[in-house]
Amino acid sequence: MSNIVVVAEVRGGALKRPSLEAVTAALQLAGQSGAKVAVIACGAGLDAACAELGKSGAHKVVAIDGPAFANYSGDAYAKAVVEQCKALAASAVLMAHTAMGKDLLPRVSALLDTGIVTDVVAVGFEGGAFTAKKPVFAGKATLAVRAAKAPFVATLRPNNFAAAAGGAGAETQKVAAPGGNLLSVVKEIVASGGGKTPLQEAKVVVAGGRGLKEAQHFKMIEDLAAAFGPGVAAVGASRAIVDAGWRPHSEQVGQTGKVVSPPLYFAIGISGAIQHIAGMRTARTIVAINQDADAPIFKIADFGIVGDAFEVVPALTTAIAAIVAGK
Amino acid sequence: MDIVVCIKRVPATDTAIKIAADGKSIDPTGVTFELNAYDEFALEQALRIKEQLNAGSVTVVTIGPKECKKQLDDALARGADKAVLLSTTEWVYDGASTAAALAAWIKTVPCNLVLCGRQAVDSDNNQLPANLAGRLGFACVTEVSKLALDNGVFTAERDIEGAREVVTCKTPAVVSCHKGLNEPRYANLKGIMAAKKKPFVEQPVQLGSKAMEIVALTLPPARAAGKIVGTGVDAVPALIAALREIKVL
CATH class of the missing domain: 3.40.50.1220 (TPP-binding domain)
Structure with missing residues (x-):
């Protein structure tokens, strides 16, 4: 069975809330298209995030966990995510339209040789095709698109879907984070404004x-x-x-x-x-x-x-x- | 360092958008077009890197209609060495086909750095730079507001939710540029004269089938007219009551 895949965002071991919003959208698409929901998380020390994701309603959680993934690297994360998307027979790949989502998912779509629609506010599955709506011209107009290539890849605007909660424990699969040559990597995260709410x-x-x-x-x-x-x-x-x-x-x-x-x-x-x-x-x-x-x-x-x-x-x-x- | 700067001609940000009769595009009547605001930072950064290294080249490229010559000429006048127009009459909105066409062209020229604006303010996609990097196998860092180059390695800073990230990035790379990165220069008369002698290449481009097909372009529903709950400090209790009634407080 195919999967609607959510790429979760974990920073410093903490699951970011927009990831759970993406699970909500994924559950909707899974219901409409007859698929299951799998979540991929990347990082080092993902147990707490996986426990939280396990209760989100997703059917499966894949944790790509290890010291090599302690700091975000767009190229390394994308490669590992794509490998898991293929193993999961992803029919769709969703992530929040955050700084990380905007950096990671376009690269994932390129490696999957498919399209991408970003900053999405509504998703659907109609007549066998995934659909999405997104604001364009800074919200002065709304563009509705239909995916002509598979899988469907989209980033979702935060605060636009409710956060998923209340599922049973999902199966968690651990995958060792691959080491290797990182083309770009985060060296340091400097909190701006003393931990203010983003x-x-x-x-x-x-x-x-x-x-x-x-x-x-x-x-x-x-x-x-x-x-x-x-x-x-x-x-x-x-x-x-x-x-x-x-x-x-x-x-x-x-x-x-x-x-x-x-x-x-x-x-x-x-x-x-x-x-x-x-x-x-x-x-x-x-x-x-x-x-x-x-x-x-x-x-x-x-x-x-x-x-x-x-x-x-x-x-x-x-x-x-x-x-x-x-x- | 051979630098390619990707730019886009977009409707000016103060444009009121009208939908064309096909229901899938904007009505261009009366619309003023300009260089995408974020691309200005990309072009400026390219010129500064070339000045820092005192070597290399800056090539500015766009995919769009023939009218883009105006924005390309402006880039040449500011200091770019060469301009390339990959011409099409289609609205360039689809990430995959755009990135594929640009990547195919970039592979034909010397290039170890691609600079882009963080997003074009028409399609608001914010996906081309990382998409391009994936297709080229380049390193990538997006939405950069500080960038330093030392021995072929970039150190970039970018804002993330509630914090700032410091990223190291090898070359070849794609870097997308955000407001705050630099103060763009404008063309002077000398630059405008020099631009006339610089190479300008125009060649048609086939964007091919779109990964995302347009179903409709619509105007969003207008927000229902609100209510002035009162005047001055005396209106605060009424505002609190209204917010409590709709349960946002």
């Missing part, structure tokens, strides 16, 4: 823009994010304040920054330029706080407050901190 994985994004007037006022954005408790919210920034040097580019949300789809997005002092909206329009709920009642951001926000961020945001921070403390 922007694209955060359940809440609090973003600030030029309406904050001065770089030092960004602290109120950080305070509101912190009010949600540890590991929940991340801060984002508009292009204007990144270009002004107030915030690093890694926090920029928009067409030339990051595209985020959190359940809850706060746009504070952000007018809503086309290129910013491209980066956050798929958030489930958008809250805008802006002094200008005519700001375009209010046309796409679910809830808006017209007012001075300097008054509204601290009050909101206090109210949310009280709710979080009460939970």
Whole structure:
């Protein structure tokens, strides 16, 4: 029987949540196409990640485990993943559209001599062919495609599928990570911002823009994010304040920054330029706080407050901190 | 070091997209095209590497319509040595066929480094560089915002979720470039004059069958108009209540 294969992302022994979202998509495709779900994980010391994956609903977990794979190498991982995809008779290969997914899966698709569709928000199986939808032109349009080559390879936008949970224990197969000549390899990972919640994985994004007037006022954005408790919210920034040097580019949300789809997005002092909206329009709920009642951001926000961020945001921070403390 | 820079001509980022009558492509009427923003960083980095080594060549290549000559001429004016237009009238969106055509061409020229933008802002694929590397058997590092070359080995830095990765990368390599890598130069008059004498090659390319066939290109549903819950600090309780009602708080 063929397998819908998920390539899991494990960093420092920890399974990254978007991997479980990919399992959800894989289970859907497996149901539609009559296949099983197998997960491939690469790394060194994968037992904890495999235990978690084993309870995701996947039927099988293949762990390519060993010191040679302690650090990510696009070429070495791709070669090992492709070998396992062939052994698993993969009809589809899915991975999250993360920094690692974007680096790894195109190479996997090339080695499998097949196509790839990236940053996918919906998958399907219709009339014997895999299908996918993805935003193009920074979300100004949606492209629907049908795979004409096998296997179907896709990266999935994070925060777009629910994380899989509640399966029975899957069979786990261990494969020794092959050593050898690495063309590129990660030498060091430097935590930026002291273990902050990654922007694209955060359940809440609090973003600030030029309406904050001065770089030092960004602290109120950080305070509101912190009010949600540890590991929940991340801060984002508009292009204007990144270009002004107030915030690093890694926090920029928009067409030339990051595209985020959190359940809850706060746009504070952000007018809503086309290129910013491209980066956050798929958030489930958008809250805008802006002094200008005519700001375009209010046309796409679910809830808006017209007012001075300097008054509204601290009050909101206090109210949310009280709710979080009460939970 | 012989460097190939892959560029793409794309609709300007402030373009409002309209769908063509075929329901599978954009209506180009009134659309302004420009060099893909991320490709500017790739071209600039190529020129800097050539300057650092004081040797080698920079060839800029694209797959696209004849109108791409404008973007290629601009690249020559900024300092590239040679421009190649692999011409087609098709929309270049399919990763596999594009990477295959580019890899086939790259194999015919001297090349130990391919530089690309991290993604083209039309198809938003972010897959060509690693795809190309796989087909060429080159090392690869993507979305790089800092790059140093020492003795034929690159040290690259790139942002990942919540951290920054330092990657070493051998040559030959494909490197995709992100914002922050450098400040691109613009063409000056001397460069524009010099460009007229530089080699420009145009040859047709067959992209072949697509691995991903377009079913439809549609505009996303507009977000339902929201609600202003109030004005000023007094509106905070109403906002909290609204967020609690839909269970996001």
